[in-house]
Amino acid sequence: MLFEPPDGRTAMHFRRALSERMSTLPEQLRRTLTWDQGKETGGHIQFTVDTGISDYFCDPRSPWQRGASESTYGLLRQHLPRKTNLPERSQLELDPIARELNGQPRQTYNWKKPSEVLSGLMR
Numbered sequence: 001m002l003f004e005p006p007d008g009r010t011a012m013h014f015r016r017a018l019s020e021r022m023s024t025l026p027e028q029l030r031r032t033l034t035w036d037q038g039k040e041t042g043g044h045i046q047f048t049v050d051t052g053i054s055d056y057f058c059d060p061r062s063p064w065q066r067g068a069s070e071s072t073y074g075l076l077r078q079h080l081p082r083k084t085n086l087p088e089r090s091q092l093e094l095d096p097i098a099r100e101l102n103g104q105p106r107q108t109y110n111w112k113k114p115s116e117v118l119s120g121l122m123r
Contacts, residue, residue, distance in 0.1 A: 002076075002098035004086040011042030019050050026122055034058060034066060068108045075101055 005017035022030055034056045035041045044055050058065035079097045080086070102115040109117045 002094045002101070003091060004089060004094065005040075008087075009040050011040055014040035015043035015047045015050070019047060022051060022053060029118075029121060032056060034069070036066070036069065068106075071106065071108065072101065075104065 001021050003017065003021060005013045007013040007017070022033070030051065030053050032054045033047075035044055037057065037060055041057075044057075047053065048055050063070045076097070079100075080089075102118075103113050105111045105113050
């Protein structure tokens, strides 16, 4: 999922927007969430209370603990360079990027596309 929280990037706004987005997934895909280190994750405890989704943090300065997300960040930066101002991007601009990224085969998934893996899990 790729989105800019509609009301801003504070911890409260991010938590509310992520809770809403996660509620669109089937229950079996809403068991855990691994957070990146960032100020927007300050509401992680309330997120767990609100959603029932257990959350985890990787150790600081340990990117190998979140290899899939680091790889995805690299792919995402091809479309949205680091200095990109996300609030200036509409969801209509972000959705095609997410579709493209979810349609690229990944070594992490034995060269399957994330969209294929998700479809398989949902069956």
